[in-house]
Amino acid sequence: MDKKKILIIDDEVDFTKVVKLNLEGTGKYEVRAENKGSLGLAVTKEFKPDLVLLDILMLDMEGSEVAYQLRSDEETKNIPIVFLTAVIRKKEAEENKGVIGGYPFIAKPVGIDELIEVIERNIH
Amino acid sequence: MARFFTTKDTEWAKVNMDANVLDTYKTDVIWLFGLDLSPLYSINRDGFDSLKEFPLPRANIKDIFKEERLRHFFVNTKIGLLEVRGATVHPGSDPERKTLPRGYFLTARLWGKEYVADLEELIGGSIQISNTKLAIPSPEALLKANSIVFSRQLSGWKGNVEDYIYINILSEQLQGYKLLSRNAVVIFIIFLIAVIIFITLFITTSVNLPLAIISQSLKKENPEKLRGLEKETSEFGDIARLITSFFWQRQVLLKEVAERKKAEARFQQVAEATEEWIWEVNKDGLYTYSSPVVEKILGYNPEEIIGKKYFYDFLTPDVKESLKKNALEVFTAKKPFRNFLNPNLHKNGNIIFLETSGSPMLDKEGNLLGYRGADTDITERKKAEDELKKAYTDLKETQGQLIQAEKLNAVGQLASGVAHEVRNPLGIILQGINYLEKKIPPDKGSETAEIMAMLKGSVQRADKIINALLDFSRAANSDLKLEDINSILESSLNLVKARFKFDNIDVVTETKEGLPMVLADKNKLEQVFINVLLNAAQAMPGGGKIIIRSYAKELKETKDGIGKREEDHFRIGEKAVIVEIEDFGSGISEENLKKIFDPFFTTKGPGSGVGLGLSVTRNIIHMHRGLIYAESQLGKGTKVIIILKISAR
Numbered sequence: 001m002d003k004k005k006i007l008i009i010d011d012e013v014d015f016t017k018v019v020k021l022n023l024e025g026t027g028k029y030e031v032r033a034e035n036k037g038s039l040g041l042a043v044t045k046e047f048k049p050d051l052v053l054l055d056i057l058m059l060d061m062e063g064s065e066v067a068y069q070l071r072s073d074e075e076t077k078n079i080p081i082v083f084l085t086a087v088i089r090k091k092e093a094e095e096n097k098g099v100i101g102g103y104p105f106i107a108k109p110v111g112i113d114e115l116i117e118v119i120e121r122n123i124h
Numbered sequence: 125m126a127r128f129f130t131t132k133d134t135e136w137a138k139v140n141m142d143a144n145v146l147d148t149y150k151t152d153v154i155w156l157f158g159l160d161l162s163p164l165y166s167i168n169r170d171g172f173d174s175l176k177e178f179p180l181p182r183a184n185i186k187d188i189f190k191e192e193r194l195r196h197f198f199v200n201t202k203i204g205l206l207e208v209r210g211a212t213v214h215p216g217s218d219p220e221r222k223t224l225p226r227g228y229f230l231t232a233r234l235w236g237k238e239y240v241a242d243l244e245e246l247i248g249g250s251i252q253i254s255n256t257k258l259a260i261p262s263p264e265a266l267l268k269a270n271s272i273v274f275s276r277q278l279s280g281w282k283g284n285v286e287d288y289i290y291i292n293i294l295s296e297q298l299q300g301y302k303l304l305s306r307n308a309v310v311i312f313i314i315f316l317i318a319v320i321i322f323i324t325l326f327i328t329t330s331v332n333l334p335l336a337i338i339s340q341s342l343k344k345e346n347p348e349k350l351r352g353l354e355k356e357t358s359e360f361g362d363i364a365r366l367i368t369s370f371f372w373q374r375q376v377l378l379k380e381v382a383e384r385k386k387a388e389a390r391f392q393q394v395a396e397a398t399e400e401w402i403w404e405v406n407k408d409g410l411y412t413y414s415s416p417v418v419e420k421i422l423g424y425n426p427e428e429i430i431g432k433k434y435f436y437d438f439l440t441p442d443v444k445e446s447l448k449k450n451a452l453e454v455f456t457a458k459k460p461f462r463n464f465l466n467p468n469l470h471k472n473g474n475i476i477f478l479e480t481s482g483s484p485m486l487d488k489e490g491n492l493l494g495y496r497g498a499d500t501d502i503t504e505r506k507k508a509e510d511e512l513k514k515a516y517t518d519l520k521e522t523q524g525q526l527i528q529a530e531k532l533n534a535v536g537q538l539a540s541g542v543a544h545e546v547r548n549p550l551g552i553i554l555q556g557i558n559y560l561e562k563k564i565p566p567d568k569g570s571e572t573a574e575i576m577a578m579l580k581g582s583v584q585r586a587d588k589i590i591n592a593l594l595d596f597s598r599a600a601n602s603d604l605k606l607e608d609i610n611s612i613l614e615s616s617l618n619l620v621k622a623r624f625k626f627d628n629i630d631v632v633t634e635t636k637e638g639l640p641m642v643l644a645d646k647n648k649l650e651q652v653f654i655n656v657l658l659n660a661a662q663a664m665p666g667g668g669k670i671i672i673r674s675y676a677k678e679l680k681e682t683k684d685g686i687g688k689r690e691e692d693h694f695r696i697g698e699k700a701v702i703v704e705i706e707d708f709g710s711g712i713s714e715e716n717l718k719k720i721f722d723p724f725f726t727t728k729g730p731g732s733g734v735g736l737g738l739s740v741t742r743n744i745i746h747m748h749r750g751l752i753y754a755e756s757q758l759g760k761g762t763k764v765i766i767i768l769k770i771s772a773r
């Protein structure tokens with residue numbers, strides 16, 4: 001079975017590094033980390049991930065904007081997106097069954113088990 | 125003639141002394157004698173031949189003229205009493221007869237019956253000649269006979285009494301005088317008449333004149349005419365002063381009356397012109413006056429009210445008894461009252477709120493006659509006031525929310541910042557622990573395993589604190605959620621759809637899919653869009669098109685609220701979600717454009733707008749830390765632009 005391709009876009013370099021190690025450590029995923037929101041679309045087009053983990057609050061470009069760009073592009077519009085954010089409450093995410101504004105959501109800090117669970121739930 | 129006495133020319137005498145001379149001298153006979161007493165000539169009337177001879181002895185002639193040159197005397201002869209006149213003859217150069225006479229000239233007239241009758245006729249009385257002295261009757265008898273009687277002695281040439289003559293004049297005038305003197309009554313009457321005439325004259329000058337002046341001045345109503353009379357001390361002076369003071373008082377009175385009338389007319393005008401209902405009631409509360417305005421206010425005209433209605437007849441049934449009782453208590457206290465609010469029933473059944481003020485009318489003794497006052501129809505005002513009150517409380521509430529929101533916003537921002545800055549490292553730590561657990565799996569129960577669990581527990585504890593902080597910051601505006609603007613627009617539109625269909629309004633939506641999320645209060649944003657949409661529709665009363673756009677944009681322009689200032693909502697270069705609602709209606713003038721977001725600014729008539737819509741709208745947008753403004757061209761249309769922050773901040 002092919003490894004699932006996961007793209008993580010987050011300007012927290014350390015976070016993407018450790019998440020990539022953890023996910024790839026499971027042996028099930030091929031992970032690419034991108035720390036610039038503005039490069040999100042280009043990298044997605046090139047890497048063609050099965051799912052994008054997207055941080056909402058990034059300095060150069062908001063996650064929602066990246067999501068908007070992905071959704072607006074024919075090539076990328078069907079790639080599932082899971083938001084990662086530090087600013088919503090756990091409770092909110094739970095209340096909305098992990099979906100806010102139509103997107104699945106993960107509140108930071110998140111453990112690897114929970115992360116894999118959400119990925120698996122949303123990946124096609 | 126003197127020459128004749130020297131020439132003794134008888135012929136000359138016959139030619140020059142004919143019967144005509146007798147007439148000239150009014151005599152019956154003429155004798156001429158020379159100085160020697162010789163008869164020179166004589167002539168007599170016919171029938172007087174017996175007088176040819178001078179009736180006295182010729183020798184007496186010298187004696188007759190001895191003392192006087194001109195003689196007049198009587199002689200009794202056989203034919204009767206003879207009146208003789210005689211003179212000595214002198215030359216023409218001696219008119220004073222001082223020289224020796226040349227002869228004697230004598231004439232005589234017989235006082236016969238005929239002559240005496242002539243005389244009687246001449247004097248208008250009777251003449252009696254007698255040689256004896258007759259008695260003259262007593263004055264009484266004469267008076268009775270209306271006659272005057274007097275006598276004269278007729279002397280001879282020696283001064284002797286030749287005869288007496290008696291003259292009796294019967295006088296008409298005497299009769300008059302006699303009557304006059306006799307009839308004292310007549311005289312008295314005449315006197316009376318004279319007195320009356322005198323009095324009349326007196327009255328004319330001293331009574332009629334002042335009376336005429338007085339009557340004139342009264343008739344002309346002009347006290348000026350009395351000026352002269354006033355100075356007099358007479359009763360007329362008193363009257364004149366009285367009348368003048370009367371005129372003066374009357375003038376004052378007339379002036380007062382005129383002023384009063386003017387004031388009354390003014391009052392009437394004011395009463396009719398003001399929107400206030402002016403009224404008077406008697407002490408029982410029955411209307412005695414009502415200005416016509418009442419018909420506009422209560423639907424009854426003054427005729428239906430005056431003398432027919434009591435003030436409490438109009439009060440609504442729920443308050444009638446209690447207000448009547450209160451009012452009558454005020455009446456008993458005779459106190460004025462001010463701006464007393466009371467609900468009344470209009471003739472058509474509507475409730476009219478009146479604000480009543482009144483003051484008591486008292487007589488001299490202080491007894492209550494009634495009340496006088498004015499009512500103002502404040503129904504509209506009360507409605508507006510109530511609306512205002514509601515709007516005010518709404519505003520207060522919004523403001524309260526806003527302040528709260530601002531505070532919480534600050535806390536929220538802090539919490540978000542803290543959350544971001546703390547949770548990210550927490551995320552790294554947690555992932556790091558996960559990594560280590562995998563790489564170097566500690567034996568169960570080992571120290572390493574214990575430490576790993578400790579690390580994980582600490583991360584969770586820190587996360588819990590962050591969550592609590594976020595919980596607190598969102599406690600009040602828990603409605604602020606991540607929302608998709610397009611779905612809010614859609615639900616707003618759904619709420620006005622029916623109405624727009626009715627108003628012939630077409631809505632074109634040009635919304636961008638996949639817009640960034642906004643952190644928003646869905647209900648409040650719906651309220652914003654509905655407000656703006658309704659304003660747009662109202663600007664096109666005949667129907668028209670509204671375009672709704674939504675898009676995301678990097679803010680470039682400098683506008684109020686977008687810039688580099690600390691307090692600005694947006695920074696240049698910041699990305700935001702923008703909603704535009706455009707209409708093609710009346711548009712807004714440049715001047716009004718500055719005011720449309722001000723509370724209570726409205727150009728719509730009462731009932732259709734209170735001017736709070738856009739003010740509340742702006743408050744809601746500000747609560748979202750967003751911006752709202754309008755672009756408009758009068759007659760072309762209006763575009764309302766709303767800039768919203770993208771979520772997660």
Ligand SMILES: Nc1ncnc2c1ncn2[C@@H]1O[C@H](COP(=O)(O)OP(=O)(O)O)[C@@H](O)[C@H]1O
Pocket residue numbers: 655659660661663707709710711712720721725726727728732733734735736737738739762
């Ligand atoms: N789309 C529009 N076109 C023309 N005028 C507008 C529009 N929107 C608002 N206005 C003007 O702004 C005023 C204030 O509006 P608003 O605060 O909503 O109060 P209201 O609608 O009660 O008058 C309106 O009375 C109107 O003159």
